[in-house]
Amino acid sequence: MAGLVASVSGGWSGIVRRRRYWSMFGIFAIVLFFGYSLFILSTEYDRVSKIINYLKPNKNNAEADNSNNSTEPLDPFLEQLRAKYKPSLHRIDNSTFVTVEGYTYKVNDTNHYFTEPLGKRLLILDADSRLETEPGHMLGPPPLTHEDIKRGTAGMMNHFLYAMIHGYDYRLVKSPKDPNRHGTWSKVPLIREALKTHDFVVFLDSDANFQYYNLPYEWLLNLWGVNGDTLAAMPEDPNSPVNQDSNGWVLWNTGFVTAQQSERTQDMFNRWDNCPSGERYKECKHWAFDWAHEQAAFGAFVRYEYEIGKDLVSISCMDGNGARYIADKKCGGVFVSHHWGDKDQTIKQLYNKLDGQSVEDLHRYFHDNQQTFYVNAEKHTYPIKDLTI
Ligand SMILES: *[C@@H]1O[C@H](CO)[C@@H](O)[C@H](O)[C@H]1NC(C)=O
Ligand SMILES: *[C@@H]1O[C@H](CO)[C@@H](O)[C@H](O)[C@H]1NC(C)=O
Ligand SMILES: *[C@@H]1O[C@H](CO)[C@@H](O)[C@H](O)[C@H]1NC(C)=O
Ligand SMILES: *[C@@H]1O[C@H](CO)[C@@H](O)[C@H](O)[C@H]1NC(C)=O
Numbered sequence: 001m002a003g004l005v006a007s008v009s010g011g012w013s014g015i016v017r018r019r020r021y022w023s024m025f026g027i028f029a030i031v032l033f034f035g036y037s038l039f040i041l042s043t044e045y046d047r048v049s050k051i052i053n054y055l056k057p058n059k060n061n062a063e064a065d066n067s068n069n070s071t072e073p074l075d076p077f078l079e080q081l082r083a084k085y086k087p088s089l090h091r092i093d094n095s096t097f098v099t100v101e102g103y104t105y106k107v108n109d110t111n112h113y114f115t116e117p118l119g120k121r122l123l124i125l126d127a128d129s130r131l132e133t134e135p136g137h138m139l140g141p142p143p144l145t146h147e148d149i150k151r152g153t154a155g156m157m158n159h160f161l162y163a164m165i166h167g168y169d170y171r172l173v174k175s176p177k178d179p180n181r182h183g184t185w186s187k188v189p190l191i192r193e194a195l196k197t198h199d200f201v202v203f204l205d206s207d208a209n210f211q212y213y214n215l216p217y218e219w220l221l222n223l224w225g226v227n228g229d230t231l232a233a234m235p236e237d238p239n240s241p242v243n244q245d246s247n248g249w250v251l252w253n254t255g256f257v258t259a260q261q262s263e264r265t266q267d268m269f270n271r272w273d274n275c276p277s278g279e280r281y282k283e284c285k286h287w288a289f290d291w292a293h294e295q296a297a298f299g300a301f302v303r304y305e306y307e308i309g310k311d312l313v314s315i316s317c318m319d320g321n322g323a324r325y326i327a328d329k330k331c332g333g334v335f336v337s338h339h340w341g342d343k344d345q346t347i348k349q350l351y352n353k354l355d356g357q358s359v360e361d362l363h364r365y366f367h368d369n370q371q372t373f374y375v376n377a378e379k380h381t382y383p384i385k386d387l388t389i
Contacts, residue, residue: 075365077361077365078164078365081164081165081362082164082165082167085165085213085214088214089165089214089216090212090214090215090216090219092114092115092116092117092216092218092219092222093112093115094219095107095109095112097215097219097223099212099334101324101332101334103334105223105334107219107222107223108225111222111223111225111227112222113221113222113226113227113228114218114219114221114222114226115218116218117166117167117216117218118168118199118200118217118218119167119168120167120168120169120198121169121198121199121200122168122169122198122199122200122201122202122217123168123169123170123171123194123197123198123200123201123202123389124159124160124162124163124168124169124170124171124202124204125170125171125173125190125191125194125201125202125203125204125389126138126156126159126160126170126171126172126173126203126204126206127172127173127174127175127186127187127190127203128152128172128173128174128175128206129174129175129176129177129183129186129378131172131174135148136148136149136150136153137150137152137153138153138156138157138172138363138366138374139172139370139374140153141367142360142363142364142367143360143363143364144157144359144360144363144364145356145360146347146351146356146359149347149350149359151206151207151343151344151346151347152206152207152346153206154209154346154347154349154350155204155205155206155207155208155209155346156172156206157350157359157362157363158209158210158346158349158350159204159209159210160172160362160366160373161213161354161362162210162213164362164365165213165214166216166217168217169198170373171194171373171374171375171389172373172374172375173190173374173375173376173377173389174374174375174376174377174378175187175190175377175378176377176378176379176380176381176382176384178382180276180288180382181276181288181289181293181382182288182289182291182293184254184293184294184295185273185276185288185293185294187203187254187257187294188269188272188273188294189269189273189382189383189384189387190203190377190384190387190389191203191257191259191269192265192266192269192270192273193384193386193387193388193389194389195259195260195261195265195266195269196261196266196388196389197388197389198261198389199260199261200258200259200260200261201257201258201259201261202217202256202257202258203256203257203258203259204255204256204336205255205256205338206346207255207338207339207340207343207346208255208256208336208337208338208339209336209337209339209346209349209350210335210336211333211334211335211336211337212335213353215335220335221233221258223319223335224313224315224319225309225313226258226260226313229310229311230260230310230311230312230313231259231260231262231264231265231268231306231311231312232257232258232259232260232265232268232311232312232313233257233258233259233312233313233314233315234252234253234254234256234257234258234298234312234313234314234315234320235252235253235256235314235315235316235317235319235320235321235336235338236250236251236252236253236314236315236316236317236321237250237251237252237253237317237321238250238317238321238322238328238330238331239317239330245296245299245300246300249299251292251295251296251298251299252295252298252299252303252314253295253320253321253338254294254295254298255321255338256315256320256321256336256338264311268302268305268306268311271302271305272294272297272298272302273383275287275294275297275298275301275302276288276297280301281297281300281301281302283300283301284297284300284301287300316330317330317331318330318331318332318334319332319334319335319336320333320334320335320336320338321333321336321338322337322338322340322341323337323338323339323341323342323345324337325341325342325345326341337349375387375388375389
């Protein structure tokens with residue numbers, strides 16, 4: 001009996017010992033397993049993030065990297081300008097924005113694609129073939145006075161100021177004249193070329209302007225549902241018969257184009273630019289000179305080849321076309337106005353928000369840095385190739 005007890009107890013302790021052995025082994029195995037998984041994960045993470053970084057188009061990487069302080073210090077003028085606007089800047093991650101009319105805009109929860117400033121990866125682009133050097137023009141001598149300023153100059157000054165406040169890149173391009181097409185076509189190859197050096201290009205006609213200097217463009221991109229898949233975004237025209245394509249679909253206004261760099265975007269802009277050749281789209285030839293030129297060509301042909309809402313984003317006429325004072329109440333130009341109704345508005349609005357001295361200072365800054373901000377492409381010939389913007 002005692003032997004049995006002893007053997008039983010010996011058996012129990014043996015089992016316990018064996019269990020302890022097994023549980024220690026188990027713990028060791030688990031630790032090993034997790035350790036190994038972590039190791040694999042970390043190397044995979046490294047690999048995956050390298051791939052992601054590689055895929056990310058960022059040609060202007062050095063300039064765009066705001067996280068690194070070692071980049072050259074800001075010019076004192078810019079530093080002052082940014083400091084002035086900094087307190088009123090709307091945060092990219094603030095979903096809500098209330099307009100002066102009292103409309104509350106909210107970014108959809110699923111649309112927070114842009115979280116960081118794009119910096120110089122985003123280019124604000126102005127172009128014209130008729131840039132003059134008289135007083136009152138962008139290329140004119142300082143001072144740029146209220147008496148002299150031209151409507152188009154006031155629009156461009158709005159774009160330039162917006163770009164400087166937010167640290168975007170800016171170019172004014174003197175485009176070459178094309179004997180075979182109406183002048184408005186030149187924006188198509190220019191945007192395409194600019195996308196070779198920038199990830200995003202925002203082109204505006206000189207009678208279109210930003211309504212809120214304090215609202216970052218990344219915020220607007222989120223509002224409009226632009227994301228990594230988007231090739232381009234444009235606002236709708238007022239929906240009247242003259243603004244519809246032959247299927248009754250309202251045209252998109254090419255006086256305000258946002259485009260994102262990708263191979264597919266390059267291809268789309270090539271199709272668009274080649275449209276009047278009639279090779280891909282037989283009926284496109286007459287849009288070379290007939291109104292509405294490149295706008296009609298895009299609306300009647302090019303956009304039909306892409307997925308709307310994914311490849312192409314249409315911005316409502318309310319948000320990105322027309323203006324507050326225009327009779328069509330569906331086209332309020334809330335964020336970007338287009339003053340086809342009253343072209344003097346660009347001047348009025350510029351001086352509503354800036355005093356004369358600030359306009360002069362800003363223009364002088366542009367003038368002193370023309371080697372950066374101005375590209376004279378006058379001598380290029382069509383088809384435009386390899387123009388560095
Ligand atoms: C940049 O440098 C300043 C001053 O040295 C520092 O306060 C700031 O946190 C730095 N910013 C970044 C993003 O490293
Ligand atoms: C900033 O850039 C310098 C040189 O380009 C590099 O040595 C440094 O590690 C970078 N710093 C950060 C915080 O990325
Ligand atoms: C977001 O912006 C609105 C102004 O449109 C402001 O009233 C609100 O305080 C901001 N919210 C945050 C969290 O900054
Ligand atoms: C945001 O959400 C509203 C309501 O759900 C929808 O009508 C609108 O199309 C959405 N906008 C974008 C840009 O996704």
